[in-house]
Amino acid sequence: MATRATLHTLVLDALLQVSRDNNADGNDALVPAVAPIAVARAFELWNQQSSSILRLLPPELMAECFGWFDDIDWYCDLRAVTATSRRFRAIALSAPALWARIAAEDFRHGLKAIALMLERSMHAPLQIGFPSYTWSASEEVEVDTFLTRNIYRAHTISICSSRHLDQILRTFTPILRRLRVHWLPTRLLVRQSDWAPQLQHIELHGPFEVPIPRNPFRFLTHFLGYMEWHGVISDARRLFQLCPQLESMLLFEITRDTLPLLPVGPVPASLLSLELSCPHYRPGNTDDCDLSTFASMWHGRHLRNFQLNCARALLILLQHLHSLRLRPLSLDVDRGDRLARVVVDNGVEYSVALRENESLDSSDWDLIAPYLCDLTTLTTLDLPCVLSAALSLPSLQEIIWDTTWGGFEPVLEHARMPVPRLHTLRILTRAFGDSDLELSARHLPDMVLDHLLIDGQRNKVPRIVILDETMEYVRSIEWMRFMRGTRALYVGEELLWEEP
Template identity: 25%
Template structure:
């Protein structure tokens, strides 16, 4: 909607008349220019006041809210939308700028234009007044550090992040010492991405008495032993070795951080002295560890050996070059007896080991077929296996003895050629096997799905012939054969008829399809 011609003419006539009347017989050009500017300024203010009045009427219920509630409603917006609110009306702007807490959650992600970072951060720090800050910034540079350093005393959360696109910003000159140089009385969380050339010297615990989580970017130096403890820290992450800095001496780590629940330690390409590993009493609170070794993997077995006898809830082990399942199983054996569960997750390139108490050991397996050969000495302790059908074919049909195995789940594409079975000409001793679950791969086209189920049938029938009892005789029947939902349309096909001689019951998920009759 725009002005009508009549309204436009009337406005034009009024402004022209006012200007002509005001100019009168003046001859000073600067005075005439000032008069024109004054008329434009008054007109602009009148428009602003009218728009503001319209805004106050149009926004109805929101403008009737108390300022505190209106400001709280703005807090549900992200930072970009909060900035937009300040342009809606003068009233909204006054409310938004009058509440410093709306600007205290500073998030500048990887999409923030590099040239705007410093100005945006400076504006947010100014608007936030003196309230506690939660800072999460992707791109960092010396200007960002200079802006944040004076505010460390009111920073509660500090996350410095990076992506591949911004990793160049963390150049060898990057300095993070400003984080630790001044008291941080309300600081609870610090997370800094890897800067491997650095070595971080930790301040005394009084530096941040409320600290709960500390993720360091480099190797580190612990405070002196007589300086107290970081009693509130439950999460710690740091580097034991890097390519460019001295190794960490973490022998007193548990003394400095006695309340840890989660610990993450990383190693690069060299082996560190066992004397530098955390070797004092493990905190009873420690329940989750992540160990990452980019080198030959020798550091992780040595570290786990120091912690034999301590029960963890979650153990994550990563090494590109060294299989670590044996180390995981040896630690499991130090805290629990079998039977255990082994899950091979090929897509995630890892295997999971679980105890009966549901403690989880996650071990990377970059080798597609890793997992079974390495732990052959522990197969007798496994009670359950989840694995791709192809891996099961390649590894578990070589006279393996698994007397405690009660459950097997096979998933993915089921390979089928007689040549493959001839190569892996062995048997699997599973006298306690109670359940076999089959999860064939899903295909959108019916003909491919039907072919997958036929391959699954041939594969499984041959596998049944390899199941034996301890005396070497063939396992008569599996009490429970379970199919995933994808098999429902095909279970009645003739090529599945053999299952009724080799299974005592057949299920689709939890639905019983068939059960053999028993003599009462």
């Protein structure tokens, strides 16, 4: 109603302006234009009123806000801004950097739209995303011309296919900082630094080969690559020589066949962020792909970021922490989100990925046991598996066990696990509305008595704490069976029973 009233007022105002003119012929010519003029003025006035808060912002901040649009349809968003109001249009046109962002989706509006954006971008550095479209012959010529004329202005290039990659790599790009290639069907020979001397960030989602370095990249700090892609193997042995200032390295799809082709030292002193990942969906490329030797190149070096997704990742992490003389105090092996978390004595938390459908078996626990001498807290989903290993955890004070994942499978016969400082056993017995508390009451005391060595003959856990259950529900079951394995029983923070 407000918009219609405004439009009505503007139409009357325009008609009054026309009626004041004594020229009848002129009036006849102006009357048909009354409605369009009134509509345009009403639209402008409505936009100004509806964006009253934005109108209070200075032009520089407004232009920065326009830069927050999503890249999915950048051109359409900018076109909508310029059509909103005269002020918005003036601000958008006075900010060349807005028009210098050419997203891959913008190409579907035609090369004329791209030419318009280039014209309005003036001399601002370009951020270009090339789509994976199939061009016609004439359009292909136009795209090649576009590349030849404008690629020297590129600050960021993102390519969805490798069709124009060769031409880009042959063209001198003096201000290029970031290059991302989303698809590489064949192995790409990484060029020397001559074509992009300022390159800082490169991502190659496919196979690549690093040449013998003649002109190393002096500013390249981030590298992401795939060691194997659809059966094609990468060669990264000379990566550290080509990128001596590397700070972050991410290598994915590492297989047994690519282990000899991983980067060879010396490791750049600046390289403090490392992410390594093996494929988890290819049988035969997991257990045989041992990254411990490669990861040992960073022993003794404090890393800002250390992520592993490979077989025996937890062992590799513990070996790295041992090289730094850091003592793991807390270990959380959570198969729910397939992560193992370690908190060390300086308070820093580290985490590594566990393989899909992988849990730590008794042999894994045997391997990591030497690094857990100072462990005080253990969170696990499979306590029977821990008990079946020949462990000695002299500093362990607390065990947190989610019984809904592991169950109470029989434990192999062996000597009881010494845990002389164990003080608390916390159990989670409820998942998805169902409770395993009655099952825990039947089996948990025997498990404690038979497989833990706590305090000699009595061999009872000082405290068992039942989590996520109500006192009323615990009282409704045969909870007194817990008394055989503990000296005090708690429901959350509330004491239910204590040994006299």
